[in-house]
Amino acid sequence: MLPEITNELILESSNINLMNKFIPTKYHLKSLCCGTEFPDKLWEMQCPSPHQPSLIRAIYDKKQIVLHPEYSGLYRFADWLPVERMLEGSGEPVTFQSEGLAKMLGLDQLYITFNGYWPEKGAFMKTGTFKECEAYSVCGRKNGSNGVMVVASAGNTARAFARVCSENQIPLLLCVPLDNIQALWFDGQLNPCIKIIACEKGGDYFDAIHLSNLAVELDGFYPEGGAKNVARRDGMGTTVLSAVTTIGKIPDYYFQAIGSGTGAIAAWEANLRFLDDGRFGKGKMKLMLSQNTPFLPIKDAWDQHSPIMLPMDDEIARRQVDEINAKVLSNRKPPYAIKGGLYDALSDAGGTIMAASNQDAENAAELFLQLEGNDVEPAAAVAVASLIKAVNEKMIDKKSIVMLNITGGGIDKYKSQNSITYVTPNKVFALDADPAEVKHQIAELFQ
Numbered sequence: 001m002l003p004e005i006t007n008e009l010i011l012e013s014s015n016i017n018l019m020n021k022f023i024p025t026k027y028h029l030k031s032l033c034c035g036t037e038f039p040d041k042l043w044e045m046q047c048p049s050p051h052q053p054s055l056i057r058a059i060y061d062k063k064q065i066v067l068h069p070e071y072s073g074l075y076r077f078a079d080w081l082p083v084e085r086m087l088e089g090s091g092e093p094v095t096f097q098s099e100g101l102a103k104m105l106g107l108d109q110l111y112i113t114f115n116g117y118w119p120e121k122g123a124f125m126k127t128g129t130f131k132e133c134e135a136y137s138v139c140g141r142k143n144g145s146n147g148v149m150v151v152a153s154a155g156n157t158a159r160a161f162a163r164v165c166s167e168n169q170i171p172l173l174l175c176v177p178l179d180n181i182q183a184l185w186f187d188g189q190l191n192p193c194i195k196i197i198a199c200e201k202g203g204d205y206f207d208a209i210h211l212s213n214l215a216v217e218l219d220g221f222y223p224e225g226g227a228k229n230v231a232r233r234d235g236m237g238t239t240v241l242s243a244v245t246t247i248g249k250i251p252d253y254y255f256q257a258i259g260s261g262t263g264a265i266a267a268w269e270a271n272l273r274f275l276d277d278g279r280f281g282k283g284k285m286k287l288m289l290s291q292n293t294p295f296l297p298i299k300d301a302w303d304q305h306s307p308i309m310l311p312m313d314d315e316i317a318r319r320q321v322d323e324i325n326a327k328v329l330s331n332r333k334p335p336y337a338i339k340g341g342l343y344d345a346l347s348d349a350g351g352t353i354m355a356a357s358n359q360d361a362e363n364a365a366e367l368f369l370q371l372e373g374n375d376v377e378p379a380a381a382v383a384v385a386s387l388i389k390a391v392n393e394k395m396i397d398k399k400s401i402v403m404l405n406i407t408g409g410g411i412d413k414y415k416s417q418n419s420i421t422y423v424t425p426n427k428v429f430a431l432d433a434d435p436a437e438v439k440h441q442i443a444e445l446f447q
């Protein structure tokens with residue numbers, strides 16, 4: 001036993017040294033509505049001036065990014081992350097030039113940014129999705145609260161936050177749809193500081209958000225913030241930081257499947273930072289986004305040139321969500337109309353929103369496995385399917401630089417190499433549960 005203990009101690013002390021070396025990032029915040037600039041005091045989510053809903057953005061002191069190989073995982077990109085501490089265990093997006101898929105499609109410069117598990121490529125996100133980028137960034141952000149962070153998720157975000165918070169002892173309440181509980185798998189037991197509540201069968205992500213809204217009304221609970229959290233967006237933006245610093249140039253096209261579209265907003269914001277940086281070109285990537293048929297609310301709004309989301313019937317939306325394989329693409333309240341949100345991003349950068357059926361996505365996943373050598377999760381398969389469609393329909397120039405953001409993959413690979421356990425929720429609530437009772441039961445979980 002003794003040698004093992006000694007090794008652990010050595011590892012631990014070297015980690016402490018690494019942690020001590022981390023220098024908090026210098027940045028402040030800016031309202032995208034009125035331009036007010038202000039410091040990040042305690043978990044700021046909005047402009048201090050009262051006005052229409054607007055995203056705020058982190059403005060980093062360093063205009064030219066320097067990568068930090070001395071930091072671990074995602075924190076290599078700390079120059080453009082609003083973080084004051086480095087947590088253990090993060091992976092990072094990995095970008096490589098495609099051969100197999102590129103050849104099949106006849107693309108000269110197809111770059112794949114892979115988020116997930118693919119040790120042969122240096123990709124070590126153990127929950128298999130780019131939601132880890134968000135979680136390690138959010139949990140590294142300055143936070144004055146000692147309370148319980150509340151996260152609503154359709155699945156992948158919950159898995160990522162559960163892992164990060166469990167490993168770093170950060171109290172967390174996860175709100176998920178029971179229908180997506182299979183997404184909560186882990187290679188070990190979660191720390192008891194993680195509690196999970198679910199809305200009953202038939203409920204979707206929107207219903208999970210409802211539970212989270214009730215939770216944050218309680219004392220001692222604070223919202224993670226979703227798209228409004230600059231750390232979440234800039235964490236997702238590391239996919240573009242990885243791509244641009246690897247390629248040496250801003251790509252012409254950016255392909256990603258969207259649920260809320262937060263990843264696409266983040267990609268656009270990262271692009272704007274690179275324009276300020278000045279060393280990687282002057283272009284804006286066209287945002288080639290995709291949703292999973294028949295659930296296409298963002299596509300429907302964008303196709304009609306609507307600056308706001310179109311009205312949606314709850315029951316029809318739930319049925320559509322039930323049909324799609326890419327459950328993580330099921331957001332009914334995306335940050336589309338908000339100032340600095342998806343409508344602004346698409347309007348500024350240009351681009352389109354495409355649709356892919358379950359069958360298109362399954363075929364695309366199969367192709368990716370054959371030609372590139374790893375499994376991709378259903379949402380990423382939707383992005384691959386839309387790339388294939390864009391090429392077939394001559395929507396893009398084959399000589400252009402194309403970035404394909406594989407937002408999740410290697411999950412089958414990881415599961416086959418590790419022993420996996422699934423969690424059961426601490427509480428399941430009916431869709432019409434009494435709000436006061438829900439809050440009472442949530443509070444009890446953390447007593």
Ligand SMILES: [Zn+2]
Nearest residue numbers: 031033034047
């Ligand atoms: Zn403002």
